[in-house]
Amino acid sequence: MSIDIYSPDKDGYEVKHIFGAWRVAYLRYAERFDRITYLERHLETDEIFVLLQGEAVLLHGENIEKTQMELNKIYNIQKGVWHNIIVSKDALILIVENEDTKKSNSEYMTINTIEIDL
Secondary structure, three states: OOOOOOOOOOOEEEEEEEEOOEEEEEEEOOHHHHOEEEEEEEOOOOEEEEEEEOOEEEEEOOOOEEEEOOEOOEEEEOOOOOEEEEEOOOOEEEEEEEOOOOHHHEEEEEEEEEOOOO
């Protein structure tokens, strides 16, 4: 028996563990977070976001509501809900989602560019 220990190693989205039907990943700042030009929605699964450090704003819904995330709170984006996230340069987000979440079972909607200064 052993234990797996993970740390974030790169910018952007980074899958760290897959087991059965779920996947756990880190998300850190990458240049693409400077300007959000689309929302996405997953048609088969919810997606969990947890802010571990820094600042982040969840964009969600067709009217693009903005939710300022708080450290260590769990934010569940329900399946079928449009969303994206804006993160500060020092942000670290934990993401938990269904392992088979991919472009073929998600949809993308172009929006006017959103910039939020964090």
